[in-house]
Amino acid sequence: MKTTENILIIDLEATCWDDRPPRGQESEIIEIGVCIMNAATGKVSKSEGILVKPQYSKVSTFCTELTSITQNMLDDEGVMLEDALDILRAEYDAEDLTWASYGNYDLNMLQNQARRFNVDYPLSDDHINVKTLFGQLHPTVRKSVGMSRALGELNFKLEGTHHRGVDDAKNIAKILHWCLKQA
Numbered sequence: 711m712k713t714t715e716n717i718l719i720i721d722l723e724a725t726c727w728d729d730r731p732p733r734g735q736e737s738e739i740i741e742i743g744v745c746i747m748n749a750a751t752g753k754v755s756k757s758e759g760i761l762v763k764p765q766y767s768k769v770s771t772f773c774t775e776l777t778s779i780t781q782n783m784l785d786d787e788g789v790m791l792e793d794a795l796d797i798l799r800a801e802y803d804a805e806d807l808t809w810a811s812y813g814n815y816d817l818n819m820l821q822n823q824a825r826r827f828n829v830d831y832p833l834s835d836d837h838i839n840v841k842t843l844f845g846q847l848h849p850t851v852r853k854s855v856g857m858s859r860a861l862g863e864l865n866f867k868l869e870g871t872h873h874r875g876v877d878d879a880k881n882i883a884k885i886l887h888w889c890l891k892q893a
Contacts, residue, residue, distance in 0.1 A: 720744050720798075720816050724738055727772055738791075740777075741777070742762060743759050743878055744760065744875075744876075745758075747886065754880055756802070761784055762788055763790060791823060798832045798833070804833050811837070812857045847889050
């Protein structure tokens, strides 16, 4: 596994519904949670949640209950996806750093949304699937488990609001650092 000295950790939140999306709506990125973790020390520097305005969807009540993100927050503070991806490139060296996410959802969603909105994909090809890595390295779990359960297995506290990208990225960093120490 190739890693850079610092690893970019990304956790996405997207529009969601408790059932099928309403007609004309689709799952779109509404937050890019991001932090930089030093691979050797596990220290997290520079973290933020970049709010993204969805183009075809509205935030459902279900989505707000899950993520705490409201449509008003996105209307007031959100940026276009292309601008959010530019922030990753300019402020986080996204094209040069190894990056990680918990599972492949974030990788696939970023690739699909970049294609969908015809914008340049901002990340390097060096991706770590922390969910798979944790399953391979943990002595008793040995399978894919959710982020919350992985934290519990390691006796780490889930900090912040679960399903807020900015908080989940920092929680993923704790799991990834544990994994890197095992390898």
